[in-house]
Amino acid sequence: MSADPLLRLDAVTLSYPNGTRALAGVDLTVAAGEFLSLLGPSGCGKSTVLRLVAGLLSPTSGQVEWTRPAARGDIGFVFQEPTLMPWATIRANVRLPLDLAGVGRAEGDSRALAELEKVGLSDFADAYPRELSGGMKMRAALARALVTRPGLLLLDEPFAALDEITRLKLNDDLLALWRHGGFTVLFVTHSVFESVYLSSRIAVMGPRPGRIVGEMMVDLPPERDLATRTGTLYGAQCRAVSALLETAMAPASNTGRGAG
């Protein structure tokens, strides 16, 4: 993490109108070019952090500071669901961000096709989402998020609903895209193993109201594959992250509330 910071969350809190506190003072720096995972139990506000960064939510207090102003299309977002328009072809779905930005049809099409090729969906450009498997739909969502060549890619537990074989494959594909794409990734997950395998750094969040309780650099070589998963180093890193997660959970069980 020698690179410059891309954005910083400074004492960010978020409360809903009904009084529920989703976030209690989140401090987090995202370095340019890193693969940062946000790890925490369900309902801890990980997704909320992602939405704040995307500008879909505004903090109640605190600030989200960018080192340079984020332009339209500078952020890609992948949701838990593929979130494709069922009435449009895969090509049109991937082209959507360009269409919305007023990019011409011909250029939009060729960029969408190029992106589809990167995720291995060239043959399905003219298919409709319902004709694709869950994993393929997620690839299409990934292609759509990357079609604007964003500086920052936000992923909200994107592979949680997939079967394990598909998930492992998509993990590798995402890593390959990241390595060659030169963008920054902020990845939300509740899986210790997934976060260690993918990330260069992990930030662990405690139960609601969410805050960052610990951060850890992942001490693994940048090239990751099946051998990584079976190595002793990987196991040690997973144990370390698990320990962090356990301390994150501990205060909540002591006070016995606030996790709701």
Added chain:
Amino acid sequence: MKELIQRSGLWLLPPLFGLILLGAWEGAIRYWEVPPYLMPAPSAVLAALWGDAALLLGSLWLTLVITLQAFLLAVVSGVALALLFSQSRLAAAALYPYAVILQVTPIVAIAPLVVIWVGYERVNLALLILAWIVAFFPILSNMTLGLRAVDPNLRDLFHLYGASRWQILWRLQLPSALPYLLAGMKISGGLALIGAVVAEFVAGSGTASGLAWRIIESGNRLNMPRLFAALTLLSLLGMTIFGLLSLIQRLLLARWHESELSKAGR
């Protein structure tokens, strides 16, 4: 072969059943010698259809025109009002209750009033207004629902890419609403016909000369074959409207919507 029967069998079943029913009907009328002013045989109805073709087709045309006009008017006004409601909460709050009042007031009860206001010399306009009132609400309520039934994540995605209100409406809300609109149109198409017929019954008195008036007239003269002939044409008209709207629905939704997918998968 067995598979062929199974596959085509479901399609053949209703007409086959109809033919058996018509045969039994014809046989029963002849066997018990039922007088035609009580119950005409299918052959007599067919003869009336043929013999009174000019008269009946003229009436069919009138009913058809009023029904179609009312239906198109209902679609246009219902969609327009739903769009207004989706863009302005204020308009929705102010106007929606009146749309409901229009819907829940029985059409038979307002029909005489509308006929008097519009005037007997323009009775077709009165019929059009009444049929429109009946057909309008399913479009409005379904379209309103459809415009709201947008995947919240997709909405977020559009916001993320800085989509304008117009882009969200055109690229997201309208396609999301299409299945709802088509379902509403299917209901509304049938209601437009019902509205046109009911209105004519109320207007009565022979100034209107659609199929409903032919039924009243034939009933008064105990001309049962012609009454049944008019009734047959009405049913055929209703089925045609429903069939066409189902076809449009299938053509527009076939490739992507769940409602049409289950049919294809079978």
